[in-house]
Amino acid sequence: MRESLISIIPVAPGEILVVDDDEAVRKSVLRHMTNLAMVTSQAETGAHALEVAAEKADTLDCILLDLTLADMDGWEVLRRLRADPEVAHIPVMVVSESPLSESDIVRSIEAGAVDHLHKPLAGALVCAKVRAISDRSRNQRELRNKLKFALENAAHDALTGLFNRRYFERRLREEVAHARRHKRPFSLLLIDLDHFKLVNDTYGHEDGDRVLRHVAEIVQEHLREDDVACRYGGEELVVLLRGTPGPAARVVANRLRAGLAAKPLGLGPRNEPRHVTFSAGVASADERNAFHADDIVARADAALYRAKRAGRNRVEV
Ligand code: GH3
Ligand code: MG
Ligand code: MG
Ligand code: MG
Secondary structure, eight states: OHHHHHHTSOOOOOEEEEEOSOHHHHHHHHHHHHHTTOEEEEESSHHHHHHHHHHTTTTOOEEEEESBOSSSBHHHHHHHHHHOTTTTTSOEEEEESSOOOHHHHHHHHHTTOSEEEESSOOHHHHHHHHHHHHHHHHHHHHHHHHHHHHHHTOOBOTTTOSBOHHHHHHHHHHHHHHHHHHTOOEEEEEEEETTHHHHHHHHOHHHHHHHHHHHHHHHHHTSOTTOEEEEOSSSEEEEEEETOOHHHHHHHHHHHHHHHHTOOEEETTTTEEEOOOEEEEEEEESTTSOOOHHHHHHHHHHHHHHHHHTTSSSEEO
8 A cells, every 4th residue: 555655656757957148058958858858947047047946956857057157157056056955966967168177077076066068069968968867866856755755654653663643643533433434432542651750760761761662562462453552642652442432441441551560571770670550541432422533532631630640550431
């Protein structure tokens, strides 16, 4: 599913920017690019080139940069492009009036140009170079898009491996809609570790993280496949229980609590076995209660607060 979603992310067609103060040169490049089916933008000055590059940073595959411009040295334009993180990834090919000397080629490489051409421009050479550069650039653009997509759609919490808060928010709305449509009950457990600050203060943050992973594992062990466990915040977890009314959800929560009580975790330099406990609030959507996502979370939160007030290590509905 995810794979196919990635493959349909559209990648814009190739686009280049030709920067030259000579209109005839811009026009001839434009003609060549039409043959390559590439979109071409034009700029006559260095200042305009920098503007277009910034505006089209996500779509440009190559910039053809004349080294002799009216307002600004082409080298200066190149320097500014490379220095701006927003546009530094766009490949630049420098174009000189005559063949570059060896030292100027070195200079262009060191300045970050990917290639060079000289006038008069030979059509076949321009096309071959632009195509090679653009293909590479397009691959990188695809990778960047995939990475962005993957990050935006990440559903898991890195520390515990449980689902993350974003996934929970989405899933909660789906579950509420499902429960309403099928007139099926549905419950939510909000779990908060007891005196967790003390664990961090006594054993350090790393052991605190180990406790979080330990609790997450035990919660997973005791749930059914249909249930969805998420890390809601720092030391708070939330569990979605499909098809489960309030009383049964309370039983589940107490089963998790007993599971945790049965497995102390060795902490500190001497691996002292320590019992970790949590408090939990249960809220349900059923005939008696509204099927509304925010309302259910608020009710679970209120029940959790009562569990803390009543002395912790307990479940309240
Ligand atoms: P209470 O029983 O009232 O819930 O007390 P508590 O100490 O658990 O509650 P409090 O909200 O005061 O403290 C929560 C602590 O959880 C504070 C914070 O340092 C810790 N914490 C939050 N996220 C993480 C994490 O990712 N790793 C670790 N090690 N600690 C975390
Ligand atoms: Mg010129
Ligand atoms: Mg808390
Ligand atoms: Mg806590």
